[in-house]
Amino acid sequence: xxxxxxxxxxxxxxxxxxxxxxxxxxxxxxxxxxxxxxxxxxxxxxxxxxxxxxxxxxxxxxxxxxxxxxxxxxxxxxxxxxxxxxxxxxxxxxxxxxxxxxxxxxxxxxxxxxxxxxxxxxxxxxxxxxxxxxxxxxxxxxxxxxxxxxxxxxxxxxxxxxxxxxxxxxxxxxxxxxxxxxxxxxxxxxxxxxxxxxxxxxxxxxxxxxxxxxxxxxxxxxxxxxxxxxxxxxxxxxxxxxxxxxxxxxxxxxxxxxxxxxxxxxxxxxxxxxxxxxxxxxxxxxxxxxxxxxxxxxxxxxxxxxxxxxxxxxxxxxxxxxxxxxxxxxxxxxxxxxxxxxxxxxxxxxxxxxxxxxxxxxxxxxxxxxxxxxxxxxxxxxx
Amino acid sequence: xxxxxxxxxxxxxxxxxxxxxxxxxxxxxxxxxxxxxxxxxxxxxxxxxxxxxxxxxxxxxxxxxxxxxxxxxxxxxxxxxxxxxxxxxxxxxxxxxxxxxxxxxxxxxxxxxxxxxxxxxxxxxxxxxxxxxxxxxxxxxxxxxxxxxxxxxxxxxxxxxxxxxxxxxxxxxxxxxxxxxxxxxxxxxxxxxxxxxxxxxxxxxxxxxxxxxxxxxxxxxxxxxxxxxxxxxxxxxxxxxxxxxxxxxxxxxxxxxxxxxxxxxxxxxxxxxxxxxxxxxxxxxxxxxxxxxxxxxxxxxxxxxxxxxxxxxxxxxxxxxxxxxxxxxxxxxxxxxxxxxxxxxxxxxxxxxxxxxxxxxxxxxxxxxxxxxxxxxxxxxxxxxxxxxxxxxxxxxxxxxxxxxxxxxxxxxxxxxxxxxxxxxxxxxxxxxxxxxxxxxxxxxxxxxxxxxxxxxxxxxxxxxxxxxxxxxxxxxxxxxxxxxxxxxxxxxxxxxxxxxxxxxxxxxxxxxxxxxxxxxxxxxxxxxxxxxxxxxxxxxxxxxxxxxxxxxxxxxxxxxxxxxxxxxxxxxxxx
Numbered sequence: 001x002x003x004x005x006x007x008x009x010x011x012x013x014x015x016x017x018x019x020x021x022x023x024x025x026x027x028x029x030x031x032x033x034x035x036x037x038x039x040x041x042x043x044x045x046x047x048x049x050x051x052x053x054x055x056x057x058x059x060x061x062x063x064x065x066x067x068x069x070x071x072x073x074x075x076x077x078x079x080x081x082x083x084x085x086x087x088x089x090x091x092x093x094x095x096x097x098x099x100x101x102x103x104x105x106x107x108x109x110x111x112x113x114x115x116x117x118x119x120x121x122x123x124x125x126x127x128x129x130x131x132x133x134x135x136x137x138x139x140x141x142x143x144x145x146x147x148x149x150x151x152x153x154x155x156x157x158x159x160x161x162x163x164x165x166x167x168x169x170x171x172x173x174x175x176x177x178x179x180x181x182x183x184x185x186x187x188x189x190x191x192x193x194x195x196x197x198x199x200x201x202x203x204x205x206x207x208x209x210x211x212x213x214x215x216x217x218x219x220x221x222x223x224x225x226x227x228x229x230x231x232x233x234x235x236x237x238x239x240x241x242x243x244x245x246x247x248x249x250x251x252x253x254x255x256x257x258x259x260x261x262x263x264x265x266x267x268x269x270x271x272x273x274x275x276x277x278x279x280x281x282x283x284x285x286x287x288x289x290x291x292x293x294x295x296x297x298x299x300x301x302x303x304x305x306x307x308x309x310x311x312x313x314x315x316x317x318x319x320x321x322x323x324x325x326x327x328x329x330x331x332x333x334x335x336x337x338x339x340x341x342x343x344x345x346x347x348x349x350x351x352x353x354x355x356x357x358x359x360x361x362x363x364x365x366x367x368x369x370x371x372x373x374x375x376x377x378x379x380x381x382x383x
Numbered sequence: 384x385x386x387x388x389x390x391x392x393x394x395x396x397x398x399x400x401x402x403x404x405x406x407x408x409x410x411x412x413x414x415x416x417x418x419x420x421x422x423x424x425x426x427x428x429x430x431x432x433x434x435x436x437x438x439x440x441x442x443x444x445x446x447x448x449x450x451x452x453x454x455x456x457x458x459x460x461x462x463x464x465x466x467x468x469x470x471x472x473x474x475x476x477x478x479x480x481x482x483x484x485x486x487x488x489x490x491x492x493x494x495x496x497x498x499x500x501x502x503x504x505x506x507x508x509x510x511x512x513x514x515x516x517x518x519x520x521x522x523x524x525x526x527x528x529x530x531x532x533x534x535x536x537x538x539x540x541x542x543x544x545x546x547x548x549x550x551x552x553x554x555x556x557x558x559x560x561x562x563x564x565x566x567x568x569x570x571x572x573x574x575x576x577x578x579x580x581x582x583x584x585x586x587x588x589x590x591x592x593x594x595x596x597x598x599x600x601x602x603x604x605x606x607x608x609x610x611x612x613x614x615x616x617x618x619x620x621x622x623x624x625x626x627x628x629x630x631x632x633x634x635x636x637x638x639x640x641x642x643x644x645x646x647x648x649x650x651x652x653x654x655x656x657x658x659x660x661x662x663x664x665x666x667x668x669x670x671x672x673x674x675x676x677x678x679x680x681x682x683x684x685x686x687x688x689x690x691x692x693x694x695x696x697x698x699x700x701x702x703x704x705x706x707x708x709x710x711x712x713x714x715x716x717x718x719x720x721x722x723x724x725x726x727x728x729x730x731x732x733x734x735x736x737x738x739x740x741x742x743x744x745x746x747x748x749x750x751x752x753x754x755x756x757x758x759x760x761x762x763x764x765x766x767x768x769x770x771x772x773x774x775x776x777x778x779x780x781x782x783x784x785x786x787x788x789x790x791x792x793x794x795x796x797x798x799x800x801x802x803x804x805x806x807x808x809x810x811x812x813x814x815x816x817x818x819x820x821x822x823x824x825x826x827x828x829x830x831x832x833x834x835x836x837x838x839x840x841x842x843x844x845x846x847x848x849x850x851x852x853x854x855x856x857x858x859x860x861x862x863x864x865x866x867x868x869x870x871x872x873x874x875x876x877x878x879x880x881x882x883x884x885x886x887x888x889x890x891x892x893x894x895x896x897x898x899x900x901x902x903x904x905x906x907x908x909x910x911x912x913x914x915x916x917x918x919x920x921x922x923x924x925x926x927x928x929x930x931x932x933x934x935x936x937x938x939x940x941x942x943x944x945x946x947x948x949x950x951x952x953x954x955x956x957x958x959x
Contacts, residue, residue, distance in 0.1 A: 019689075021727045022770030027647070027756025031770075031777035040775055072647065072756050074690040303760045307646045 002055040004089050006048040013082045017075040018042045024069035024079045029311045033328040034062040038069050038079035045082075054086050061087070061097070062323040065187050065316030066275040071307070084316075087189025096188075099320040104190050107197070111179040112145040113320070122175040124154045128161060133172035133208045139241070140205070140213035141171045142224075145180050146319075146351040147216040152358070153351040157216060159380040160238050166383055167245055167260055171214070177204060183223035188317035198228055205233065214238045218276035218283075218350045219315065225281065237277060239349050239375055243286035246293045264295035265382045270302055270343035271375075272334060272357065273309035274350030287349045287375050294382045300341045310334050312360075314352030331360035339370055349375045388419040388513040391447040392505065393438060394483075395429035395454035401484050404493035405501045410453065410483075413502050417942075419513045421445050430460050435467045442471040449512040453481035453505045474517030476870060476930060481508035503943055510942020514935045518870035523909055525611035525860050528552065530628035532603055532800055535563020536582060536843055537835025537850040538634035539589045544854035545632075546594035550861050553626045554589065555617055556599045557796065561586045563636055565843060569666040572708040572842075573739035581843075598624075606631070606803045607893070609909045610830025611866040630830045630857035633804065633814065634850065635797040637836035640687030640695070640789040647757040648686065648787060655765050655782070656758060658686075658789045659705050666712055670784075676717055677784035681767045682706045682724040683755050688790030688840075689727065697811045699790030699840040703730045706788045707740050710748040723749045723780060725769055733842065753778075758785055791840040804831050805891050813839045824853040828892075829912075830866075832857050871930040872911035873918060877903045879925035886917035886926055 010016055024038040025031055036059040045052050054060065060083055069079040090096050091104075103113035110118045133140050141164070147157040164171055182197035205213075212234040215221045224235040246260070269291055277283045284306045291299050304310045312331045313323070335357060338346040346361075348354055351374075358372040392414040396402035407425045415423035422441055426434045429452050441447055450468050454460060457480040465475035483501040491497040527550050531542045534556030542552045560566070566586075568578035589595055601619035608614045615626045639660050642650040650656045655672045657665075659682075670676065684706055688699040703726070710722050729750065731740040744750060755769035767780045793812035801808065806826055807815040814837050817825035824832045834853040835846040860866045873894075880903040887895040887904065894910035895917060897903070904925075906917075918926040927933060 019727060020772055021685075021754035022752075022772040023754045023756045025756075025770035025772075025777055026753060026768050028777070037770070037775065037777070039770060039772060068756070071692070074685070074692060074754070076691045308757055308759060 001053055002089055002093055002095060003051040003053050004086070006045050006050075006052040009045060009052070009082075009085065013085055014077055015042050015046060015082065018046070018077050019075060021074065023072045023074060024077075027068045027072045029066060029068065029313075029330055030062050030064065030323075033325045033330075034323060035059045036062045038083070041086075042077070042079060042082065054089050055095075057086070058324050060090075061317075061321050062325075063316050064275070064311045064313050064318050066311035067279045068275075068311070071279055084187055084189060087187075088191055089189075091189040091191075097321055100188055100317065103317075103320045104185060104188065104193060107180050107182070107185050108193055112149065113180060113184055114145055114149050116145075116149045119176055121148050121178055122173075124148060124157055125161070125173070125175070128158070130161065130175075131172045133174050133210065135209040137172040138170035138212060139172075140208065140210045141173045141238075142181070142213045142215045142220055143173060143178060144215060144217045144220045144351065146355075148178070150351065150355070153216075153354060153374075156351065156354065156374040156376050159374070159376040160216060163242065163260075163376060163379050163383065164238075167242070169241065169245070174204065174208065177208075179204060181220040181223040183219040183227065184317050184319070186223070186227055187315070188320075194227070202228070202231070212236070214241045216351060218274045218281070219352065222276045222280050237281075237283055237286070237349070239277075239287040239290055240283060242375075242379065243289040247289060261293070261295055261382045263382045265378065266296040267345050267378075268298045268300055268341075268343045269345040269347050269378065270300050270338050270341045271305070272302070272312070272338065272346060272348040272353060273306055274348055274353045275309065275311050275315055277349055278306060278309055287347070290375055290379060291347060294379060296382070297378075300343055302337045302341055304337060310337065312353045312356040314350070314356040319352055319355075329356075329360060329363070331356040332364050335360045335364060335366060335370065335372075339366060344370060345378065346370050346372045347375055347378055348372065388449050389421045389445065389447050390417075390419045390449045390451060390509055390512050391438065391441045391445065392417070392420055392423040392451045392509060393429050393434075393453065394423070394425040394505070395434070395452065396425065396427045397454060397484055397488075398427065401454070401488040401501075404488040404491060404497050405483060406495075406498040409498055410501050410505055414451075414453075414505050414509065417506060417509045419449075420509060421447060429454050430463055435463075438464070438467050439471040442468060442473060448473065449477050449479070449515055451479050451481060451505070451508045451512050453483045453501065453508065455484040456482050456486075475520075476518040477512075477515050479508045479512040479515060481505045507939045507943040511935050511939040514932070514938045516929070518929050520870050521868045521908065522865045523611050523868060524865050525629040525863065526613070526627045527861055527864070528626075528628045529630045529632060529857055529861065530555070530603075530613065530615050530626050531632045531634060533563070533634035533636055533835070533837070534558070534561040534589075534597070534599070535634060535636050535835060535846075536565050536585060537636070537846045537853075538563075538632070539585045540847050540850035541632045541634060541834050541854040541857070542595050543585070543589055543592065544851055545858060545861070546592050548858055548862075550594065550858065552595045553617075553628065554595055554597045555601050555603055555626075556597065557602050559600050561589060561597065561599070564639070567660075567664065569663050570708065570712065572704040573733070573735040575708070575712075603800060603803060609907075610828075611860055612909075613830065629861050630832065631804065632832045632834050632850075632853050632857055633797075633800060633806065633826075633837055634834040634853075635800055635837040636794055637791040637813075637840065638794040638796075640693075640699075640792050642686050642787050642789055644693050645686060648683070648755075648785075649758045649760075649765075650787060653758065653760065653765055653785075656785045656787065658787045659702065659709060660789060662709055662786050663705075666709065666716075670713065670716060672784050675783070676720070677782075678717075678720050679780075679782045680710075680713060680717075680720055680722045680784045680786065681755075681780055681782040682710055682722070682786045682788060683767070684724065684726045684788045685754060686787040686789050687792065695790060695792060695811070697840070698730065700730070700845075701840060701842045702788040702790055704733070704736055704739065704842065706786075707731070707743040707748075709786065711743045711746050714746045714748055721749070722747070723751060725751055725753055725755050725767070727752070727754045733844065751778075791836055794837070797837055804828060806831070809839075811839070813837065824849060824856050827912075830857075830860060868909050869913060870908075871913040871928065872908040873906050873913065873915070873926050873928045875904055875906060876925045876927070877901065879923045880904050880921075881923060881925075883922065885920045885922060889916040889920045891916070
């Protein structure tokens with residue numbers, strides 16, 4: 001038995017507004033492979049009466065928190081947040097998958113969910129002599145955990161540094177003082193630990209005088225923008241910084257596309273909207289603007305793009321969980337959709353998307369036909 | 384001789400509405416001891432004939448010059464009691480009401496505190512009553528003509544009714560022809576009559592009526608005046624003209640929701656996705672998508688309605704029946720096609736609607752419950768992704784044609800009319816009626832009435848209903864020939880006024896103007912609605928509102944705070 005008080009839960013998450021229209025479930029990318037049904041779940045909570053038992057509802061861990069349900073709901077209910085709320089009940093009772101336990105403990109101890117050492121967080125930048133964050137610097141480059149530690153994503157991180165330096169953007173970084181943003185911790189249902197991290201990070205940003213920052217990952221971006229208490233921080237995704245630079249009027253501070261790109265890249269590219277950049281934060285155009293400004297690039301669109309983008313299954317803590325049906329993978333479907341466009345490069349702008357999509361390309365043996373690259377890596381090629 | 388108030392106080396039981404929670408005897412007894420009160424009585428229903436007779440008798444016998452009734456809201460019975468004392472020879476403005484029902488007995492439990500509140504409300508009313516002054520209502524003559532803005536079915540019907548009654552009507556239409564949205568429809572529900580025939584007969588009747596002057600491709604650019612005497616400036620094609628009218632009917636219509644704001648539905652991207660509005664135009668001819676007859680048709684309801692993500696939380700009321708109508712016609716024209724309707728609720732509320740809905744299903748149209756989330760493309764065909772909520776299963780339905788049942792929205796083009804007439808909007812953006820039940824065609828501005836979809840989504844029958852109601856309401860001042868003007872207007876103490884004009888800035892009725900010679904502000908008592916904004920804005924305290932003067936307010940407040948010290952309240956009335 002793992003019971004929650006449905007009445008309080010319904011009030012907390014505004015579930016009384018639900019009219020059972022089914023838009024959430026109809027649009028949910030997971031329904032094709034799992035028994036997750038947000039509409040049905042809400043209905044069961046509403047009619048539960050004195051106690052709602054979440055025991056055995058393993059499908060709650062399938063949710064990728066892509067937010068399709070929340071953006072489609074005509075009554076502005078947020079089923080995704082309700083799922084996160086229900087996960088909290090599991091976490092409180094300690095009834096969680098061992099992977100999740102490890103990720104949460106690692107975040108608590110080492111400031112990252114990847115069981116890596118805190119002291120090695122900045123190892124990727126050892127040869128780069130990056131400026132430390134200090135007063136007077138325009139931006140903090142908040143790198144993030146996966147971009148700091150994952151050898152594949154480190155390419156993206158280094159590319160971002162190189163581009164920003166060439167574009168003469170003034171930025172600093174926190175080195176080993178950087179701490180996990182807590183996005184995945186919150187989505188895995190560990191509300192308590194997340195609160196602690198909010199406090200720690202808020203303190204760090206204050207200490208270093210951070211006013212503006214850009215992130216590698218849309219997940220970190222989203223956490224700082226939406227999960228942290230209201231603050232005066234201006235948080236951008238790195239693609240926004242680049243797009244602003246490239247779209248800037250001539251004569252304004254910053255580089256124009258023609259100044260930045262000395263090379264070119266003859267390639268047909270399709271862009272996969274990461275959920276946390278697109279659906280969550282409405283950032284659809286900046287990454288596209290950046291890609292389009294690269295000389296030689298032809299940008300083509302998949303049918304499911306922008307608001308309809310298909311989730312790669314990397315969010316909501318799913319990097320640590322296989323879910324109830326690992327035999328069907330949305331990332332593989334996504335790569336097939338990309339192949340249909342005839343693109344040679346599948347671009348994205350999120351470390352999780354990059355990893356899941358690249359894995360999918362290998363699984364379906366499409367390495368000869370398509371490459372998965374981050375927008376930053378693509379830009380780097382044409383510098 | 385100095386004025387001495389002789390006040391009669393009447394406490395109403397309102398059956399048990401007040402008497403069950405308020406100690407009426409205690410209130411009556413208390414009121415009797417208030418300064419200026421000559422008589423204090425209680426009665427079961429003060430508004431009844433015997434109740435009113437008591438007041439009249441007392442005015443006569445006791446020489447009362449001010450009357451206070453403690454009962455319901457003044458919105459309910461103030462006119463009743465004003466007429467009562469007027470009958471007995473008093474000025475109707477020598478009356479004050481204490482609302483001890485809506486503001487006391489209905490909202491509190493029966494307790495000493497409730498009775499105490501009633502006592503305080505009565506004390507306060509008595510305090511004000513002593514300061515009331517007799518006021519004179521004025522009558523102004525009416526221009527026996529009406530202006531109707533909007534030439535859709537609502538505007539045309541209103542114009543026709545008023546003209547038939549013998550008044551001159553000017554009908555102003557923005558487009559180059561009459562008929563509005565209905566002129567573009569194929570058939571109507573639930574009778575499947577030709578919409579063209581219906582609207583054309585109306586257009587003919589309006590166009591040929593000697594009492595109606597139709598001005599198309601025109602818009603109202605300025606409106607001045609007040610009930611009985613409006614003056615509108617109409618800008619037509621190449622010339623400008625003035626229209627004088629005693630009443631105005633606004634029938635400016637609606638706008639069809641543009642589903643481009645729901646990008647997940649692919650409207651404007653996929654040629655196979657149309658709106659009900661698009662399909663209506665195709666229905667008379669061959670229905671093809673990319674040159675082929677569609678075999679699988681899916682209707683999606685509530686597009687742009689009941690949807691807070693696009694700011695339209697309301698139901699558009701017509702889409703359920705439009706869908707049923709179109710699905711049925713499609714099924715007749717393309718018998719081999721499979722027609723599926725996705726719905727959240729089927730709202731077939733009107734006369735004969737439910738039967739029409741039955742017939743639609745009988746014709747073979749499949750109804751599935753669920754509001755589709757998105758439309759995607761698989762190969763050559765469209766796929767509607769939804770959950771069939773009755774099965775509890777996500778479904779992907781293939782379609783050659785998807786029809787989005789789009790709702791109604793406030794017409795942004797009517798913003799200028801709203802500005803000219805100071806029309807308020809309800810939270811949904813449509814024009815706000817004066818009261819949702821009791822005054823459904825009136826606006827806050829006297830002499831201005833609403834008809835049709837500018838006030839909220841309606842079908843044709845409902846629009847005609849409201850149009851005829853608005854016409855009837857507009858004809859009241861026209862037929863009377865003169866209109867009374869409420870005396871509770873603002874007035875200016877010229878010695879205090881510096882002519883700064885701050886009052887004119889806050890006045891929504893344009894009732895204040897600077898006297899060109901004396902350089903002080905003057906009030907047009909016909910335009911003034913007595914809202915008091917000017918009095919609050921005046922930095923010199925030069926403006927007062929009759930019936931709500933500073934002196935009267937102060938008397939009210941003093942009586943309220945001191946009232947129950949006049950005599951020691953009994954123990955059970957201790958303040959809680």
